[in-house]
Structures are given as C-alpha cells and as structure tokens.
Amino acid sequence: MTCWSCGKPPGAGAFCEACGKVQPAAPGSDHFAALGLERRFAIEAAEIERRYRNVQRRLHPDRFVTKSVPERRLSLQRATAVNDAYRTLKDPLKRAEYMLALEGMPADGEASPDLLAEILELREELDAAKSAGDAARIGELRAHVRRQQDDTMSAIARAFEGSAPAQAAALVHRLRFIARFLEDASGTVEARVQCPRS
Numbered sequence: 001m002t003c004w005s006c007g008k009p010p011g012a013g014a015f016c017e018a019c020g021k022v023q024p025a026a027p028g029s030d031h032f033a034a035l036g037l038e039r040r041f042a043i044e045a046a047e048i049e050r051r052y053r054n055v056q057r058r059l060h061p062d063r064f065v066t067k068s069v070p071e072r073r074l075s076l077q078r079a080t081a082v083n084d085a086y087r088t089l090k091d092p093l094k095r096a097e098y099m100l101a102l103e104g105m106p107a108d109g110e111a112s113p114d115l116l117a118e119i120l121e122l123r124e125e126l127d128a129a130k131s132a133g134d135a136a137r138i139g140e141l142r143a144h145v146r147r148q149q150d151d152t153m154s155a156i157a158r159a160f161e162g163s164a165p166a167q168a169a170a171l172v173h174r175l176r177f178i179a180r181f182l183e184d185a186s187g188t189v190e191a192r193v194q195c196p197r198s
C-alpha cells in the first residue's frame with residue numbers, strides 16, 4: 001500500500017507516517033486496528049480510552065475545515081470507524097462477542113443447565129433482598145457476582161490466547177448472564193410496596 005498523497009508506505013495508522021495525511025482504512029481492517037491495538041481480549045480499559053482519545057483528537061472535524069474534500073471525507077470515515085471500534089471494544093462483553101464473530105464462532109448457544117441453575121438462585125436471592133429492602137445483602141450479592149465477572153473475564157482471555165474459541169463462546173455466554181444480573185442489581189433498593197390501609 002502506498003500513501004495517496006506522497007506515494008510512500010503510510011504505515012498502519014490513520015495518518016501517513018511519511019507526510020501525515022489521513023489514510024483510508026486498510027482492507028480487512030477491524031476494530032482493533034482502527035484504534036491501533038493488538039487483537040486480544042485482555043486490554044486495560046484505560047489503554048482503550050487513551051488510544052481512542054488520541055486518534056479522535058487528531059481526526060476532529062475542526063482540524064479538517066481547511067483541508068481538501070477527499071481528506072475531509074477520509075477523516076470522517078476514519079472518525080466513524082474509530083467511534084464504532086471504541087463503542088465495541090470498551091465493553092468487555094461486546095469485545096468478546098466481536099472477537100468470537102471474527103473467529104466465525106456464534107456467541108448465542110444454549111446456556112448450560114448448571115449456569116441456568118446458578119443464575120436462577122442468584123436472581124431469587126436478589127429479588128428477596130430487593131423486596132426486603134436489604135441494601136447490605138444486595139451489595140454482597142453484587143460483590144460476589146463482580147468477582148465471578150473478573151474470573152470469567154480472565155478465563156475468556158486465557159481461552160482466546162489458547163486459541164480455544166468454543167471454550168471462549170461458553171464463557172462469553174456466562175459473562176452475558178453476569179452482565180444482565182449486575183444491571184438488575186445496580187438499581188437502588190426498590191421501595192417496599194405499602195399495602196393501603198383501609
């Protein structure tokens with residue numbers, strides 16, 4: 001590949017390494033490449049944030065106001081790709097699902113009976129704690145499930161690094177249930193329903 005402006009090899013980033021002009025995305029480029037990241041599951045949230053802010057700042061429309069039409073068009077395409085990449089990669093669940101899709105592995109299989117039983121039990125405990133207005137118990141459940149989330153994410157990273165996408169898919173399923181549970185548990189304690197006094 002050569003730079004459209006100077007004809008030199010532009011490098012892998014959004015801007016030509018020789019002349020600094022914005023470049024079209026390479027064919028087959030993915031969300032990781034859009035942010036200049038290696039394709040792996042275990043990435044620090046701060047690293048994704050830092051890459052995103054950096055490239056987003058360089059692609060800001062204000063910087064292209066006086067540039068040529070093709071450069072404005074390319075910068076817009078690049079900025080859109082960078083936003084999509086950021087939205088997908090910053091969320092560990094979406095990042096894992098995206099990596100499975102890149103591997104051609106469907107992420108929507110059946111949950112195992114063990115997983116369903118485990119989640120059901122946690123849900124029942126959560127519902128009981130919520131209706132009792134027991135904020136401490138909700139906090140405990142949330143902390144317990146957060147630890148499960150951390151463990152699952154470590155296991156997903158190991159599965160991807162060991163090139164075991166089927167194993168990763170099963171773990172992603174688990175992560176999805178965990179995410180949903182934490183979402184439900186994140187609301188404030190519901191007010192107890194008062195029976196109207198007659």
Ligand SMILES: [Zn+2]
Pocket residue numbers: 003004005006007008010016017018019020021
């Ligand atoms: Zn160039």
